[in-house]
């Protein structure tokens with residue numbers, strides 16, 4: 113049994129940011145990570161051409177700024193390098209290959225009892241912590257949709273987290289499912305590598321040139337959100353032209369209004385729209401069923417494919433190991449108070465969550481600062 117003041121679960125950007133903030137206050141903590149490196153999502157589960165979607169000034173972690181000469185949109189490998197520097201600078205020493213399996217609140221002792229598995233030694237490690245920080249991520253596990261007949265598909269069917277590049281798909285018929293940032297960018301990557309690419313876009317989506325998002329993020333600091341939305345939607349429609357004939361429509365609410373509600377940012381165009389307009393990437397509606405190589409879409413259209421790439425998102429898994437955290441996280445392992453962004457990061461009994469508010473790296477930075485100052489004031493007000 114190891115007694116610790118603060119236990120942080122997860123050494124992705126959120127766990128690391130919280131650790132850095134705590135160390136600035138000289139508050140001792142232990143940080144555990146189930147995989148063998150920090151930020152494994154970025155190191156192992158992201159495609160090669162990924163860059164941070166937002167301009168670097170909107171993605172800083174606490175006490176870290178990107179090098180002045182770094183590109184505006186930081187490539188994945190450079191981001192990983194920045195995180196490594198961050199770890200070194202704040203002397204963060206995650207306990208790797210340590211997966212938390214359960215956490216329960218001990219009412220008598222007023223502390224969290226955590227059971228973790230040492231994956232290397234195949235042993236159990238027990239922790240007692242006064243404060244528990246859930247930083248296990250919104251992207252802890254792939255979300256796989258149910259499609260009737262998927263088991264009959266003879267080709268490659270993989271998740272976006274296993275996709276690296278389009279290089280091995282040249283000349284193949286490939287279907288990308290999902291129209292978030294990953295799906296759109298992977299479709300672009302496949303098509304640029306000469307794959308005959310189709311993408312399933314099921315619902316309305318805001319696709320925006322990245323410079324317009326950057327402009328919008330600056331303008332919303334000074335102007336009403338609705339006005340900024342109208343302005344950038346008008347500009348995007350002018351730049352892209354009418355996309356409805358390609359099967360792409362916009363949600364009724366504007367991109368920043370959507371973001372302030374759900375946290376979801378518009379899809380940032382990396383060139384996909386141009387390839388769709390040229391007819392290089394074909395847009396399909398919802399998939400209805402799969403029969404062998406043939407995929408059927410809404411409205412009866414069908415196509416034959418060699419590979420299917422699911423870019424259908426991720427899920428949090430915190431609810432599987434966290435007991436007694438119901439007031440903070442719902443059954444999807446995400447904050448109950450999602451809509452009240454200011455307060456989502458704290459639950460009862462000294463439990464916190466970092467990085468679950470659907471606000472990307474900027475949200476992670478805010479969470480880490482809020483959590484560490486809250487822990488600091490709790491410690492200061494403790495008797496003795």
Ligand SMILES: Cc1cc2nc3c(=O)[nH]c(=O)nc-3n(C[C@H](O)[C@H](O)[C@H](O)COP(=O)(O)OP(=O)(O)OC[C@H]3O[C@@H](n4cnc5c(N)ncnc54)[C@H](O)[C@@H]3O)c2cc1C
Nearest residue numbers: 122124125126145146153164165211212248249467472473
């Ligand atoms: C492909 C992709 C691109 C993205 N691009 C951007 C972007 O450009 N800009 C932006 O702001 N955001 C982006 N995001 C969203 C978000 O900022 C990142 O996902 C970020 O890595 C989230 O950090 P995190 O620490 O909350 O979660 P993660 O990076 O997922 O870290 C959580 C860690 O917890 C560990 N863990 C989970 N369960 C346990 C357990 N039981 N025990 C021990 N350890 C556990 C995991 O292994 C993981 O390392 C992107 C997300 C994805 C998937």
Ligand SMILES: *[C@@H]1O[C@H](CO)[C@@H](O)[C@H](O)[C@H]1NC(C)=O
Nearest residue numbers: 285308309310394414415416
């Ligand atoms: C490319 O994919 C589309 C959509 O599935 C299909 O109609 C077309 O025949 C394919 N082209 C080639 C050359 O295979």
Ligand SMILES: *[C@@H]1O[C@H](CO)[C@@H](O)[C@H](O)[C@H]1NC(C)=O
Nearest residue numbers: 454455478479481482485486
């Ligand atoms: C959390 O941080 C934000 C931004 O720094 C601040 O405005 C807010 O008051 C903090 N919330 C609490 C409850 O301390």
